[in-house]
Amino acid sequence: MELKVVKASVEKGEGLGWGKSLLVPSIQEILKNDSQSVPERYIQELKDRQLISQNLFDSLQVPVIDFSMLAQKDANEIRKLDLACKEWGFFQIINHGVREEIMVNMKAAMAAFFELPFQEKSKCAKAANEIQGYGQNFVVSEKQKLDWCDMMFLKTFPHETRNFKFWPLTLPGFKEAVEEYSTEIRKVSNKIDANLSVLMGMDENGLKRKLGEFQQGIRMNYYPTCSRPDLVLGISPHSDGSLFTLLLQDDEINGLQIKHKEVWIDAKPIPNSLVVNIGDAIEILSNGMYKSIEHRAISNEKKPRMSIATFVMPGDEVQIGPLDSMVNEKHLPRSYRNIKYIDYIRQKFAMKMQGKAHTAIVKL
Ligand code: OGA
Ligand code: NI
Numbered sequence: 001m002e003l004k005v006v007k008a009s010v011e012k013g014e015g016l017g018w019g020k021s022l023l024v025p026s027i028q029e030i031l032k033n034d035s036q037s038v039p040e041r042y043i044q045e046l047k048d049r050q051l052i053s054q055n056l057f058d059s060l061q062v063p064v065i066d067f068s069m070l071a072q073k074d075a076n077e078i079r080k081l082d083l084a085c086k087e088w089g090f091f092q093i094i095n096h097g098v099r100e101e102i103m104v105n106m107k108a109a110m111a112a113f114f115e116l117p118f119q120e121k122s123k124c125a126k127a128a129n130e131i132q133g134y135g136q137n138f139v140v141s142e143k144q145k146l147d148w149c150d151m152m153f154l155k156t157f158p159h160e161t162r163n164f165k166f167w168p169l170t171l172p173g174f175k176e177a178v179e180e181y182s183t184e185i186r187k188v189s190n191k192i193d194a195n196l197s198v199l200m201g202m203d204e205n206g207l208k209r210k211l212g213e214f215q216q217g218i219r220m221n222y223y224p225t226c227s228r229p230d231l232v233l234g235i236s237p238h239s240d241g242s243l244f245t246l247l248l249q250d251d252e253i254n255g256l257q258i259k260h261k262e263v264w265i266d267a268k269p270i271p272n273s274l275v276v277n278i279g280d281a282i283e284i285l286s287n288g289m290y291k292s293i294e295h296r297a298i299s300n301e302k303k304p305r306m307s308i309a310t311f312v313m314p315g316d317e318v319q320i321g322p323l324d325s326m327v328n329e330k331h332l333p334r335s336y337r338n339i340k341y342i343d344y345i346r347q348k349f350a351m352k353m354q355g356k357a358h359t360a361i362v363k364l
Contacts, residue, residue, distance in 0.1 A: 018342070019349025020129040022139040026150050028224050029118050036227045041146050043231045048145075050230065050257075050264070050298045062258065062267045062275070063088055067188070068095040070195055082199050089278045089293030090258050092270050098184045100272055102177075103248055109177035110306055113152065113168050114222045124152065124166045131349055133166035138238075138353045147353075148232040148299045150222045156182040156310075157216035182216060182310065185246055189214070189312045192244060192276060200286055201325030207243075207285075210323065211314040214243070219309045223255060226299040234297035234305070238353035241345055242279035242311035249275060249307045256307070259294040267295075280344070280359050281314060284336045287322035294355050316342035336362045 030037060063084035069077035084091035113121065126133030134152045155161040156178065168174050193214070197206035208214075223234040234255055249256060249269050256267040256275065267275055283292045297307070314320060321338030339362050348358050 017129070018131050018345050019137075021126075021131060021135075021137040021349065022142065023126075023128050024136050024139050024146055026118065026121075026135075027146070027148055028114065028150050028222060031224050035225075038226065038228045038231055042148055044145050044233055048233065048236070050233065050296075060260065060265050062265070063091045064270065064273070065091045065093050065276075066095050067093045067097065067191070070191065078195065078199070081195060085196070085199070085278055085290040088258070088260060089291050090267065090275065090295070091277075092267070092273045092275050093188075094270065094273045096188050096274055098181075098188060098274070102180050102184050103272065105173070105177040106181035106248065106308060107306065109171070109174045110152075110220045110222075110308060112171055113174060113220070114150070114306070116168070116171065120168070124168050126153070126166070132163055137349065138236075138351070140350065140352050144352050145233075145236075147235050148223060148226050149234050149297070150224075152220040152222075153217060154178065155215065155217045157186060158213055161215060178218065181308075182218060185310045186216060188274070189216070189244070189246060189310070192246075193312070196244075196282065196290075200289070200323055202323070206323075206325075210285075211243075211318050211320075213315060215313040215315060217311045217313065219311065221297070221307045221309065223297060223299055223305040223307075225301050225304055227301055229299040229301055232299050234299045236353040237294045237296040237355045239283075239292035239294055239356055239359065240277060240279040240309075240311060241281070241348040241358065242313045243281040243285075244279050244312055245277050246310045246312070247275040247277070247307055248310075250305050253300065253303055253305045255297045255300070255305045257296050257298060259296075264296070279311070279313075280348075281320055281341070283359055284320050284339075284362060285323050285326070287326040287332060288335050289326060292356070292359060313345075314341045316340075316345075320344065335364050337364055 065081050121134050124134045126135040131137050132153050193207050194204040197204055226232050251269055251271040254266050257264040278290045278292050280292045282290050318341045319338050322334050327334050
């Protein structure tokens with residue numbers, strides 16, 4: 001009898017959530033005992049390692065978009081945004097309207113969490129069958145190489161998706177900082193969504209009308225220093241499963257790299273800016289006009305690096321597929337199949353981070 005109940009709920013997808021990930025040790029804790037250690041499980045295959053030799057393409061820069069110009073509907077800036085989405089899948093935004101104080105508070109709250117004793121952090125630990133909380137995701141095999149990174153993933157919008165059992169509620173200021181930051185980022189993401197709607201041939205409310213209320217999740221990445229950054233990766237190459245992602249990165253330390261025309265380019269930090277990248281869901285909706293681009297983070301031996309990625313996503317039950325405005329049977333045939341967003345996300349979390357392997361699954 002009991003078995004049957006379990007089966008019925010699994011068939012309906014209940015209790016399955018977004019996915020699961022094997023539990024792994026905290027790299028930050030390993031290094032507390034031996035700061036020089038580079039455990040075998042973190043040493044990448046030769047082909048996947050970063051090349052330490054200087055970036056040969058130092059002059060290539062991720063496009064910078066002045067957000068205040070978009071608000072004024074400046075035609076030149078809108079064209080720059082379109083080109084950035086088409087040719088890079090990445091851009092940095094300045095004058096986005098999020099007050100510096102809110103970003104500083106968010107970074108401080110994250111730093112305070114990662115500075116807590118391991119026992120305290122563990123109170124927010126994710127379970128193997130969850131993807132929210134403190135730990136690591138996308139680990140699907142004991143043999144898989146691990147990233148040089150600990151993370152904390154929290155759902156933030158809609159409100160009812162917040163699960164406070166994973167929030168360090170006793171850490172002063174943490175909840176307030178995340179609430180304030182996620183609210184401000186939502187304002188920016190609404191404007192990005194409105195601009196992308198127009199660029200994809202709809203009115204400003206096009207994406208909202210099609211997709212309903214968006215979900216938002218925040219992933220805080222803590223990258224400890226590494227005595228051999230040439231052997232490891234902070235985050236393996238991947239594209240994001242979101243509509244788009246807004247990344248708040250360290251103001252000084254390089255780490256994020258983008259695969260642009262087959263070479264890895266540094267996304268050099270611009271203080272107080274946000275890095276925005278197109279995710280798989282916009283790639284699918286735009287019928288491939290805007291592509292989610294592979295990116296990764298590298299480690300360094302000098303200073304720990306922190307970054308805060310905010311993922312903007314459709315609701316779980318929403319069907320995504322190429323928009324009518326992006327399909328033209330003659331010139332722009334449909335190149336992705338329709339899929340329910342939660343099914344897309346589940347297949348994403350069922351594999352390790354693996355470049356563009358996920359969008360390939362929905363390609364026609
Ligand atoms: C991510 C991500 C990059 C970085 O969290 O999805 O790509 O620089 N992070 O931390
Ligand atoms: Ni990413």
